[in-house]
Amino acid sequence: MNSKNNMKYIFSHWEKFSLKIKSSRQVFLFLDYDGTLTPIVSRPKDARLPISVKKIIKELNSSPRFTVAIISGRSLRDVRKMAGIRNIVYAGNHGLEIERGSGKMRKPAVSYSRPLLKSIKLYLDAALQDIEGAQVEDKGPTLSVHFRRVSPESRARVKIIFHDILRPYIASRRLKVTSGKMVMEVRPAVDWHKGKAVLAILGASKALPVYIGDDVTDTDAFLAIKGKGVSIFVGKPKKNIKADYYLKDTKEVELFLKQLFNLL
Ligand SMILES: [Mg+2]
Structure with a gap:
């Protein structure tokens, strides 16, 4: 092929x-x-x-x-x-x-989204605290949620929680999300x-x-x-x-x- x-x-x-x-x-x-x-x-x-x-x-x-x-x-x-x-x-x-x-x-978009990301980190931390291995990382201009160490059966729950929290911000085009290998990321909605x-x-x-x-x-x-x-x-x-x-x-x-x- x-x-x-x-x-x-x-x-x-x-x-x-x-x-x-x-x-x-x-x-x-x-x-x-x-x-x-x-x-x-x-x-x-x-x-x-x-x-x-x-x-x-x-x-x-x-x-x-x-x-x-x-x-x-x-x-x-x-x-x-x-x-x-x-x-x-x-x-x-x-x-x-x-x-x-x-x-x-x-x-430039990096600094204005910073306070928003800080509060989203608090929501994510609270919502994910019961899921063993889930980690929210503050990377300054972006946030990452790592789930490599989460048990395979709980990974779907991490994704649902993540998207539920982020949905309104994506809809209002203030932030966007991307995903990589066992990680989901939130970044400012800049092109x-x-x-x-x-x-x-x-x-x-x-x-x-x-x-x-x-x-x-x-x-x-x-x-x-x-x-x-x-x-x-x-x-x-x-x-x-x-x-x-x-x-x-x-x-x-x-x-x-x-x-x-x-x-x-
Ligand atoms: Mg790589």
């Missing part, structure tokens, strides 16, 4: 990909964090970046031809702390917060996502964008660079996800980064 529209396993098409890298003067490498650089773990704070991955990212970023950005659903502060690499670009909250060198950028963040970070740069990510939120970025960059999905190829290539897991992402470095 390998039609032309399906993503290709990058190591089986290495020559074509490497030619693209070799013929580009500048490469802008965008990396998602959880599920891409580190395996998904039950407690988000345990998702440490392996030393070997950190090392190869630093090496790539120190090449004059490469710039590296880590773009995550985590808050900016959190992803910066988890990765712990200096002199790269960081984007948190799916790009609502961007930090590049000493410059910081926040979408902004990882794809727009990638384009904002690229700016007028002529660099070749290469984006690697494992989740639904990454598909906005795949779409944004379609035709002008290279998109790489991490995981088993899925019909609803359109990327140029795929890698099977985080171990293969590490191998990919090493091979990429060897092309320099």
Whole structure:
């Protein structure tokens, strides 16, 4: 079932990909964090970046031809702390917060939705307090409800409670919700996502964008660079996800980064 529209396993098409890298003067490498650089773990704070991955990212970023950005659903502060690499670009909250060198950028909608999110966190905390393993995380401009540690039979209840509380705010277009792997998120209702963040970070740069990510939120970025960059999905190829290539897991992402470095 390998039609032309399906993503290709990058190591089986290495020559074509490497030619693209070799013929580009500048490469802008965008990396998602959880599920891409580190395996998904039950407690988000345990998702440490392996030393070997950190090392190869630093090496790539120190090449004059490469710039590296880590773009995550985590808050900016959190992803910066988890990765712990200096002199790269960081984007948190799916790009609502961007930090590049000493410059910081926040979408204006972020500050006005803050008091609203604070009160919603209180409602969610109260409504979910009896459900073992449910966790409401305050990420500044956004909120996350994690349910990976909730028993499978209670997960539906978490979703019902979440949507019941959020419904009026979505209807009045003040907030919007998105979902990822065992997480539901509340964010300001602005038309902004990882794809727009990638384009904002690229700016007028002529660099070749290469984006690697494992989740639904990454598909906005795949779409944004379609035709002008290279998109790489991490995981088993899925019909609803359109990327140029795929890698099977985080171990293969590490191998990919090493091979990429060897092309320099
Ligand atoms: Mg991810």
